[in-house]
Amino acid sequence: MTTSTAASAPDAPASPQATAVRYLTEHGYEQTTTSSLADAIGMSRSTFFRRFGSKEDVVFADHDLALSQLQEQLDTSDLTASETIARGTLEVSRVLTRDPVTARMRAQLLRSTPLLRERELVITHRYERMFQRYLARVAAPGTPDWGPIAVAAAVVAVHNAALRRWMKLGDDHAFGGLTRELTALLAKFAPWFGGEAGASRVVVAAFEAGASPDDVLRAITDQLG
Amino acid sequence: MTTSTAASAPDAPASPQATAVRYLTEHGYEQTTTSSLADAIGMSRSTFFRRFGSKEDVVFADHDLALSQLQEQLDTSDLTASETIARGTLEVSRVLTRDPVTARMRAQLLRSTPLLRERELVITHRYERMFQRYLARVAAPGTPDWGPIAVAAAVVAVHNAALRRWMKLGDDHAFGGLTRELTALLAKFAPWFGGEAGASRVVVAAFEAGASPDDVLRAITDQLG
DNA sequence: AGTATGCCTGAGACTCAGTCTCAAATCAAG
DNA sequence: CTTGATTTGAGACTGAGTCTCAGGCATACT
Numbered sequence A, B: 001m002t003t004s005t006a007a008s009a010p011d012a013p014a015s016p017q018a019t020a021v022r023y024l025t026e027h028g029y030e031q032t033t034t035s036s037l038a039d040a041i042g043m044s045r046s047t048f049f050r051r052f053g054s055k056e057d058v059v060f061a062d063h064d065l066a067l068s069q070l071q072e073q074l075d076t077s078d079l080t081a082s083e084t085i086a087r088g089t090l091e092v093s094r095v096l097t098r099d100p101v102t103a104r105m106r107a108q109l110l111r112s113t114p115l116l117r118e119r120e121l122v123i124t125h126r127y128e129r130m131f132q133r134y135l136a137r138v139a140a141p142g143t144p145d146w147g148p149i150a151v152a153a154a155v156v157a158v159h160n161a162a163l164r165r166w167m168k169l170g171d172d173h174a175f176g177g178l179t180r181e182l183t184a185l186l187a188k189f190a191p192w193f194g195g196e197a198g199a200s201r202v203v204v205a206a207f208e209a210g211a212s213p214d215d216v217l218r219a220i221t222d223q224l225g
Numbered sequence C: 001a002g003t004a005t006g007c008c009t010g011a012g013a014c015t016c017a018g019t020c021t022c023a024a025a026t027c028a029a030g
Numbered sequence D: 001c002t003t004g005a006t007t008t009g010a011g012a013c014t015g016a017g018t019c020t021c022a023g024g025c026a027t028a029c030t
Helices: A016-027 A034-040 A045-052 A062-076 A081-096 A100-111 A114-138 A146-168 A171-187 A213-224 B016-027 B034-040 B045-052 B062-076 B081-096 B100-111 B114-138 B146-168 B171-187 B213-224
Strands: none
Touching (some): A016 A034, A016 A045, A016 A100, A034 A045, A062 A081, A081 A114, A081 A146, A081 A171, A114 A146, A114 B114, A146 B146, A146 B171, B016 B034, B016 B100, B034 B045, B062 B081, B062 B114, B081 B114, B081 B146, B081 B171, B100 B114, B100 B146, B114 B146, B146 B171
């Protein structure tokens, strides 16, 4: 009945991933051979590779779960794009920091291992592709091809920054800001993704004293997409 | 007198990188051992690793040049951020496609080799960090931390999309669009990077009938950064 | 010329990640 | 208890990347 996920029972046997992260952090990533790592988490070298694929992937095992949950959420959400993305990223963060001790240990491991930071970029890109497909699907007609591309990249980058912030500051301080940031970001691309044309949209205008009609017209056009 | 860069003399000996890319494309990346690759470009295995560091890096050797030129350009440009970035990315594209034959061959190699696509993500991230630092430097006061992060990621993503487009379509068709796209992208983040604060700034506001004071205040705050 | 100095190359041994094969073990029924 | 399927472990094997050492090959010095 015990799942292999997070801290359910107080002193349940730690998951292999958590044990691996701790071992790698304490002994150094490059210095650790796969044999000793497999020993440390109580399985043979063969089984280690069968289960985790590689020494790098054992560190990022959580992302598989986070990614599949995000996909589910993007597929079924009927909220606005802005809200869907804000909730989706928040859910991802929740999954990745579910076991705070391991999460912080992994963060420290990444900080001291350039090789793993590079691997993280690759993992992260899977989120970007996921958001990109979602945004392309829900984009308003007339949205150019580069819209979803640009926004997906920006969303993931902001999310990563929030995750890094979380390592330093407390929990909610970091993620509360994330939602506001993402909302502000998506708002800049209204009406492609933000509020549907009309509806509950709020646009603010202030005309510089000397603005020419052309300036005004161009600014309005920008605001309307 | 002959440089080792691009197609200067008609039948000058091809650069080691170009030869390597051709060999890998024709024989398959995974199937090629470093020994045979080193043979193909006329050097020993030892020298190969000394010069290129790894089998992966020989494919992306051009990026070193592109990155240093971009850095130079970002450091010295006194144009607006929007123009600087548009010109910078265009220059990068120019460097990367300077030898069109090799560039297309590399593209084909990437298409058939997931491992190299992952490596490309890592290389690409160096551009992102470069743009991010630049944008943070030139950002208007009051720009939030996530501004440069989001925009840098978006710029690089759009640039990559343009490079992929170039592989399919003709030269200028792809890159002409790129400049327009980047300008439109940066415009969405005015006045953080676009127009300097004040000056020729025009902000447009339209209040939805039922907007609450909170809505208005928040929207105004967003517009002002 | 001859010689000394410093750099680049090649050869080969070595480590270790990741793959593959096969045999033992574990488990689920019947 | 037996049968059959899945999981595990042991060990051989491939190939990337590192390291050391010995031999060119140049330039500089006498």
